[in-house]
Amino acid sequence: MSNxxxxxxxxxxxxxxxxxxKLQKQxxxxxxDVTLVNKHDYHYITTHxxxxxxxxxxxENARVNISxxxxxxKIDFVKSTVVQIRTQDxxxxxxxxxxxxxxxxxxxxxxxxTFGIPGLAEHAMSIRxxxxxxxxxxxxxxxxxxxxxxxxxxxxxxxxxxxxxxxxIEFVGELADRIPxxxxxxxxxxxxxxxxxxxxxxxxxxxxxxELVEYGMDVxxxxxxxxxxxxxxxxxxxxxxxxxxxxxxxxKTVIWTGGIxxxxxxxEAGFETMRGRVKVDEFLRAPGHENIYIIGDNxxxxxxEGRPYPPTAQIAMQQGVASAHxxxxxxxxxxxxxxxxxxxxxxxxxxxxxxxxxAMGKKYQGRKAAWLKKLIDLRYLFIIGGIPLVLRKGKFx
Amino acid sequence: MSNxxxxxxxxxxxxxxxxxxKLQKQxxxxxxDVTLVNKHDYHYITTHxxxxxxxxxxxENARVNISxxxxxxKIDFVKSTVVQIRTQDxxxxxxxxxxxxxxxxxxxxxxxxTFGIPGLAEHAMSIRxxxxxxxxxxxxxxxxxxxxxxxxxxxxxxxxxxxxxxxxIEFVGELADRIPxxxxxxxxxxxxxxxxxxxxxxxxxxxxxxELVEYGMDVxxxxxxxxxxxxxxxxxxxxxxxxxxxxxxxxKTVIWTGGIxxxxxxxEAGFETMRGRVKVDEFLRAPGHENIYIIGDNxxxxxxEGRPYPPTAQIAMQQGVASAHxxxxxxxxxxxxxxxxxxxxxxxxxxxxxxxxxAMGKKYQGRKAAWLKKLIDLRYLFIIGGIPLVLRKGKFx
Numbered sequence: 001m002s003n004x005x006x007x008x009x010x011x012x013x014x015x016x017x018x019x020x021x022k023l024q025k026q027x028x029x030x031x032x033d034v035t036l037v038n039k040h041d042y043h044y045i046t047t048h049x050x051x052x053x054x055x056x057x058x059x060e061n062a063r064v065n066i067s068x069x070x071x072x073x074k075i076d077f078v079k080s081t082v083v084q085i086r087t088q089d090x091x092x093x094x095x096x097x098x099x100x101x102x103x104x105x106x107x108x109x110x111x112x113x114t115f116g117i118p119g120l121a122e123h124a125m126s127i128r129x130x131x132x133x134x135x136x137x138x139x140x141x142x143x144x145x146x147x148x149x150x151x152x153x154x155x156x157x158x159x160x161x162x163x164x165x166x167x168x169i170e171f172v173g174e175l176a177d178r179i180p181x182x183x184x185x186x187x188x189x190x191x192x193x194x195x196x197x198x199x200x201x202x203x204x205x206x207x208x209x210x211e212l213v214e215y216g217m218d219v220x221x222x223x224x225x226x227x228x229x230x231x232x233x234x235x236x237x238x239x240x241x242x243x244x245x246x247x248x249x250x251x252k253t254v255i256w257t258g259g260i261x262x263x264x265x266x267x268e269a270g271f272e273t274m275r276g277r278v279k280v281d282e283f284l285r286a287p288g289h290e291n292i293y294i295i296g297d298n299x300x301x302x303x304x305e306g307r308p309y310p311p312t313a314q315i316a317m318q319q320g321v322a323s324a325h326x327x328x329x330x331x332x333x334x335x336x337x338x339x340x341x342x343x344x345x346x347x348x349x350x351x352x353x354x355x356x357x358x359a360m361g362k363k364y365q366g367r368k369a370a371w372l373k374k375l376i377d378l379r380y381l382f383i384i385g386g387i388p389l390v391l392r393k394g395k396f397x
Numbered sequence: 398m399s400n401x402x403x404x405x406x407x408x409x410x411x412x413x414x415x416x417x418x419k420l421q422k423q424x425x426x427x428x429x430d431v432t433l434v435n436k437h438d439y440h441y442i443t444t445h446x447x448x449x450x451x452x453x454x455x456x457e458n459a460r461v462n463i464s465x466x467x468x469x470x471k472i473d474f475v476k477s478t479v480v481q482i483r484t485q486d487x488x489x490x491x492x493x494x495x496x497x498x499x500x501x502x503x504x505x506x507x508x509x510x511t512f513g514i515p516g517l518a519e520h521a522m523s524i525r526x527x528x529x530x531x532x533x534x535x536x537x538x539x540x541x542x543x544x545x546x547x548x549x550x551x552x553x554x555x556x557x558x559x560x561x562x563x564x565x566i567e568f569v570g571e572l573a574d575r576i577p578x579x580x581x582x583x584x585x586x587x588x589x590x591x592x593x594x595x596x597x598x599x600x601x602x603x604x605x606x607x608e609l610v611e612y613g614m615d616v617x618x619x620x621x622x623x624x625x626x627x628x629x630x631x632x633x634x635x636x637x638x639x640x641x642x643x644x645x646x647x648x649k650t651v652i653w654t655g656g657i658x659x660x661x662x663x664x665e666a667g668f669e670t671m672r673g674r675v676k677v678d679e680f681l682r683a684p685g686h687e688n689i690y691i692i693g694d695n696x697x698x699x700x701x702e703g704r705p706y707p708p709t710a711q712i713a714m715q716q717g718v719a720s721a722h723x724x725x726x727x728x729x730x731x732x733x734x735x736x737x738x739x740x741x742x743x744x745x746x747x748x749x750x751x752x753x754x755x756a757m758g759k760k761y762q763g764r765k766a767a768w769l770k771k772l773i774d775l776r777y778l779f780i781i782g783g784i785p786l787v788l789r790k791g792k793f794x
Contacts, residue, residue, distance in 0.1 A: 130584075131546055132546065134545065135542040135545070135546050137542070138535070138538050138539040138541075138542035141535050141538070142536060142539045144531075144535075145528075145532040145534070145536070146532060146535075148531065148532070149528055
């Protein structure tokens with residue numbers, strides 16, 4: 001048995017993969033054993049999932065095999081699902097095995113936050129993985145095919161997106177582009193198809209620049225999106241949703257993008273949580289656990305105004321880099337570095353050739369914002385896989 | 398009001414379209430008014446539907462716009478659905494109108510014959526139209542996507558084809574080719590997918606050359622098809638089928654190819670029928686109705702051994718040509734011609750590059766039979782649409 005420290009990273013999302021890549025680079029030979037655990041043998045680019053979900057891009061372009069990203073001579077990879085985290089024993093129980101650790105990085109994805117709305121967990125779909133977006137795409141196409149056999153069932157042609165945050169807005173943008181294609185493919189009259197975007201907050205993209213929000217809603221409305229802003233979903237059933245004013249919208253397709261909470265395994269492990277998330281210390285560690293770093297969806301941090309940062313790819317990536325730095329420092333008995341989120345801005349696509357965004361303090365809209373979104377995606381591919389990955393996947397973006 | 402005779406053709410399938418095309422050629426100017434009625438504005442190539450149903454070809458390649466086939470200066474086309482045939486008034490009631498006729502050609506398609514098997518009409522799909530095959534294709538893909546979200550539900554990956562006649566055999570051949578593609582697309586282990594072909598008769602392709610049947614079953618078995626021959630489906634439910642020996646096969650996908658009966662409108666019109674079909678006279682006319690020709694699926698004729706001819710594209714086409722000839726003769730007060738079916742043979746595909754068939758008294762198997770099948774399809778395109786249609790659709794076959 002070696003006495004070098006064992007680092008186990010749970011999850012190969014934005015946070016976990018960056019931790020792994022940085023450790024791979026910074027650790028010297030035999031300085032630590034690093035094991036990356038992930039449910040799938042691929043990493044997926046969550047910010048690109050709205051496209052395969054709508055069917056405007058192939059899901060293959062939203063994933064990368066982990067073996068293409070990590071150096072398996074330096075990092076072990078275990079494809080398995082985490083069942084339990086036992087902090088008292090320093091063990092992680094997997095579906096098919098057990099791993100012990102000295103240091104743990106929890107980078108697993110969160111879960112849809114349904115705010116207790118009845119039926120949402122059971123009957124709505126979410127944009128959260130390759131499998132889930134393939135289901136959404138196939139589900140939508142299937143409704144067109146079903147409608148043609150039961151032409152009185154126009155409810156098959158009504159699509160409801162719950163939540164007008166970034167995921168919801170980007171998804172309706174793609175789906176609005178896809179609907180005319182589906183209408184042609186299945187000989188369906190476009191005027192029969194309804195695409196709703198329902199948001200309980202008084203505005204779409206709450207907190208985002210109001211001028212850009214207005215521009216974005218205008219673009220999407222012209223593409224045929226029906227907005228119901230300031231309207232809460234009260235209930236979801238297999239037959240549709242009931243909204244705030246009691247109106248029933250009949251549909252077989254509800255996609256919920258209304259929020260993310262922490263992974264249930266975090267609570268089950270005994271960490272103190274708020275909506276499933278752990279308020280980490282300035283070094284990204286779980287309170288009371290110097291050897292456990294929590295990054296990404298399960299990590300709770302507050303900005304200067306005392307509001308929690310929303311879980312984004314951007315913050316998860318920065319946390320991944322920081323946790324790797326602090327792990328190396330801890331192993332070498334060097335001082336840890338305080339984490340501070342540096343907001344580079346946010347850009348949202350609104351379907352083909354359209355977008356809105358703020359980057360480096362400047363506002364963008366239209367074609368420029370759409371390009372910026374592509375550049376951000378390309379930059380990410382470059383960060384995780386270098387030029388070869390940009391060339392392999394980037395051409396499709 | 399003109400006093401030239403009115404000919405109404407119901408259905409633009411193999412029989413109806415051939416009647417229309419031949420009338421268009423043979424009738425002189427002002428000799429008759431011809432109206433073709435069809436539910437869709439396109440004709441479809443039923444013998445090609447097994448491919449888009451399995452997803453191995455685009456449904457567009459199995460249909461042709463009727464406006465590309467008929468000369469609208471010579472033949473009127475009405476896109477509508479027939480609701481009722483009133484022989485006493487010489488009228489056809491459409492969903493959105495009424496047509497009166499002097500001569501009527503009934504060329505509408507039949508309906509699936511379910512032999513009273515409980516649940517089959519409600520829960521099984523059929524390969525019978527562009528809409529139905531798009532539903533089958535989307536349904537199958539959807540099951541793969543659903544399985545990935547509910548990995549304990551291996552029943553989603555079980556596909557049941559009821560009937561091992563020509564349609565059933567050709568469809569399982571295509572689906573067996575498609576399954577490995579779907580497994581790759583959705584990351585599904587091929588060994589979890591089950592494809593059953595269940596036939597009540599003691600042999601697949603009953604009545605066909607036994608040596609070729611054996612060859613065909615061997616090819617399909619190697620592709621992974623599980624045959625249950627001499628096994629009746631006793632019941633079909635949303636959860637699968639129960640077969641002869643009481644065994645339950647759990648599945649969400651049952652495609653019934655077990656037989657065709659006549660269209661219900663024929664019985665409702667008061668014609669005497671057997672399984673919904675009318676035993677026509679030697680000139681293809683309904684007994685007691687000198688002005689009504691019945692061709693294709695609704696027409697019943699017996700061979701020299703006293704057995705009914707199965708409803709095939711081949712016999713429907715020959716009947717279309719013959720009914721056009723007899724209509725022209727009737728209008729010109731010339732003697733009618735007796736119809737005799739001339740069997741040119743039968744070729745069945747077994748998926749890519751494989752087939753079996755008998756043509757002009759010679760047996761074919763393997764690649765040669767597959768080619769022969771393609772040649773027959775090309776010949777059909779040439780008959781209905783000439784070289785332009787062969788070039789437009791034929792390259793995809």
